[in-house]
Amino acid sequence: MAKISYVDGFYLHHKDSKIHIDDRGYHFGDAVYEVIIFNEGIFFDYNEHIKRLLRSLKNLNITLPISCKSMKIIIKNVIKKNKVVFGSVYIQVSRGVAQRNHSYKNLILKPIIIISVTEKNNNYLNNFIGVSAITLNDNRWARPDIKTTQLLPNILAKTIADEKGAYEAIFIDQDNYITEGSSSNIWIVNYDNELITRNLDGQILSGITRNSVKNCALQNNIKLLERKFSKDELLTAKEVFLTSATSFVTPIVKIDNSSINNGLIGELSCSLRELYLKAMKTSN
Numbered sequence: 001m002a003k004i005s006y007v008d009g010f011y012l013h014h015k016d017s018k019i020h021i022d023d024r025g026y027h028f029g030d031a032v033y034e035v036i037i038f039n040e041g042i043f044f045d046y047n048e049h050i051k052r053l054l055r056s057l058k059n060l061n062i063t064l065p066i067s068c069k070s071m072k073i074i075i076k077n078v079i080k081k082n083k084v085v086f087g088s089v090y091i092q093v094s095r096g097v098a099q100r101n102h103s104y105k106n107l108i109l110k111p112i113i114i115i116s117v118t119e120k121n122n123n124y125l126n127n128f129i130g131v132s133a134i135t136l137n138d139n140r141w142a143r144p145d146i147k148t149t150q151l152l153p154n155i156l157a158k159t160i161a162d163e164k165g166a167y168e169a170i171f172i173d174q175d176n177y178i179t180e181g182s183s184s185n186i187w188i189v190n191y192d193n194e195l196i197t198r199n200l201d202g203q204i205l206s207g208i209t210r211n212s213v214k215n216c217a218l219q220n221n222i223k224l225l226e227r228k229f230s231k232d233e234l235l236t237a238k239e240v241f242l243t244s245a246t247s248f249v250t251p252i253v254k255i256d257n258s259s260i261n262n263g264l265i266g267e268l269s270c271s272l273r274e275l276y277l278k279a280m281k282t283s284n
Contacts, residue, residue, distance in 0.1 A: 003082060003116075004081045004082055005078065005115065005116040005117075006077070006113070006115040006116070007019070007114050008113065011077070011078070011081060017114075017116075019094075019112065019114070020097045020112075022098060022099060023094050023097050024095040024097070024098060024104070025092065025094030025095070025112070025149060026094075027100050029148060029150035029151070029152075030060075030095045030104075030148075031092055031093060031095065031148065032053060032057055032060060032062065032092070032093055032146070032147055032149065033053075033090065033091060033092040033093070033148075033149055034049045034050070034052065034053045034090075034091045034147065035049075035088050035090055035091075035245050035246060036049045036075075036089045036091070036245065037088050037120075037245055037246065037280075038079065038086070038087065038089060039085070039125070039280075040085055042280070042281065042282075043089075044280045045208045045211075045212055045245070045280070046072075048212075050068060050071075052206065052208060053091060053093070053147075054068075056146050056148065059143075060148070062094075062095050062111050063111055064093060064111070065093070065110065065111045065112070065113050071091070071113075071115075075089050075091075075115055078115050078117050079117055082117050082119070086120050086124065086125075087118050087119040088117070088118050088120065088246060089115065089117055090114075090115070090117070091114070092113070092114045092115075092149065093111050093112070093114075094111060094114075094149075095111060096109035096110045096111050096112055097109070125277065128265075128270075128273065129251075130251045130253030130254075130263065130264070131166070131168065131251070131252055131254075132165065132166045132167060132252065132253065132254040132255070133161065133166050133167060133168040133170050133242075133254070133255050133256075134161050134166045134168075134169050134255070135169070135170045135171075135172055135231060135234075135256055136157050136160065136169050136170070136172070137171070137172055138171035138173050138174075138203075139153050140154070140171070141153075144179070144180070144203060144205055145200070145202050145203075145204065145206060147205060153182075154182040155182075157169035157171070157182040161182070167250070167252075168181045168182060168183070168184060168242055168252070169181065169182045170186055170234070172231055173203065176230055176231050177198075177229065177230055178198060178228075178230070178231065178233075179203050179204050180198065181244075183246075183247075184207070184242035184243060184244040184247060184250075185197060185198075185204065185205070185209070185210040185242065185243050185244070186198070186240070186242055186252075187213075187240065187241050187242070187243065188229060188233060188234055188237035188238075189237060189239035189240075189269075190233070190237060191238050193223065193238075193268070194223045194224075195222055195223060195224045195225070195268065196224075196225045196226075196227065196229050196233075197210065197214070197226060198226070198227070198229065199226040199227055199228070200226070201228075207244065208245060209243040209245050209247075209248065209249075209276070212276055212279060212280075213243050213249060213275075213276050214226075215279075216272055216276055216279060220271075220275060222268070222272075234255065235255055235256070235260075237260060238261060238266065239251065239260065239261055239266030240252040240253075241272070243276075248276060248277065249273035250273075251265040251266060251269040251270075
């Protein structure tokens with residue numbers, strides 16, 4: 001069956017899904033996006049993803065061109081038209097179409113929304129393995145807390161990781177503290193069994209999965225600290241894992257040339273993944 005997407009008011013086959021050459025998302029990355037996992041009609045953290053989408057739009061002075069109610073109907077329609085049971089929804093909203101100019105002052109623009117679906121393998125949920133990561137200097141723009149399509153530093157970092165056989169690239173700021181991964185939030189467990197992740201100081205994205213895992217930890221009396229932690233703390237941690245909408249909770253067992261937990265998946269990483277997936281079964 002041909003893949004069908006929603007593009008600016010129309011349901012179109014993938015080959016016919018096109019944007020205007022002067023779309024500002026195409027020229028400048030002047031757009032925001034969200035990715036939402038769904039399984040058998042249940043959306044993972046749907047409301048939280050939409051809240052973040054709206055916050056990103058507000059930060060960039062872009063208006064959502066349709067209502068939230070209409071958007072959910074369209075999302076369900078795209079899923080139904082593609083006959084996908086388990087997969088991810090991609091939502092992108094650009095500022096709109098205009099002659100190429102850096103400034104958008106005085107321009108009358110109609111934001112463009114695109115919604116598409118990607119099917120995932122049935123084994124995706126059960127594919128629980130330890131992965132490796134590398135560390136790189138964080139050279140992204142100063143507002144990584146906004147989920148924009150300006151992802152060139154992330155793309156380059158992820159490609160470097162891929163070339164080195166690693167799953168993720170972990171960013172380090174100028175003070176040698178961990179910020180986040182190229183497409184994930186990073187967590188450590190120290191030898192006092194404290195769960196640590198960077199606080200929301202504007203230098204990381206407020207991950208939706210991060211927040212859900214945080215809630216799982218608090219509800220199960222796991223000691224949680226939100227603070228900066230150094231590269232040394234990362235490399236000497238008892239456990240390290242990452243979180244994201246598409247990776248859920250994924251253990252990291254090797255970073256650069258350092259083994260984490262003797263290359264084994266940690267107990268807390270396992271527990272939090274199970275707790276997260278259990279919570280998502282009732283999410284919507």
